[in-house]
Amino acid sequence: MSDAQTDPPRQRRERKQNADKRRRQVLDATYRSIVSNGLQRTTLATVAAEAGLSQGVAVFYFKSKKGLLSEALRDLYLIYEAHWQEAVEAAGDDPAAQLVALVKADFDPKICNPAILSVWFAFWGEQKFTPQYGEITREFDDNRQRAIQGICARMLPDDPEHAADVADWVDTLTDGYWQNLHLFPASYSNRRACNSTLRALAALMPEYRDQLTPAD
Known part of the structure; x- marks a missing residue:
């Protein structure tokens, strides 16, 4: 024994x-x-x-180093996933409120700050050469994309094609601003990036303009 x-x-x-x-x-x-x-x-x-x-x-x-780095990337995604899932759950049942919460969660300084962004982009830059990183990224990105698609489908039930497009654009916007925050930190702020993302989504879904447009 x-x-x-x-x-x-x-x-x-x-x-x-x-x-x-x-x-x-x-x-x-x-x-x-x-x-x-x-x-x-x-x-x-x-x-x-x-x-x-x-x-x-x-x-x-x-x-090994490979095992450590793969586990570190998985851990980073687990922390990130728990953060945005908690935000969406706290927003209640309204899909527009959930979308706003998800976007705001992406720019929370606990999740989006210079140090963490450096780590994210270091891993993403190696995906082509390290298949394990790509596999981990796809697993968690698929989880998030399904959640965003579900939210957008509920917001646009009569236009599934547009809902699917908007779901793609959500991450296109947030990923793009993460890159700008990483590369040009003096020119961008988390608040500006968050509000610009919400204004873009409000323009894409004018029926939800009042709910998506940031207050300031």
């Missing part, structure tokens, strides 16, 4: 909590290393140094 089977529940729980804490430390350190060193120069050693842990800890939990 293994130690895990013979240990009391409290001890097993504490061991899991410690393991989760170490994994979180390593993942957070990975993001900091990417910001400081770039994706290519991020290694198990640079991550361990950022985390203040031994390199052996990173190896124990993630086995």
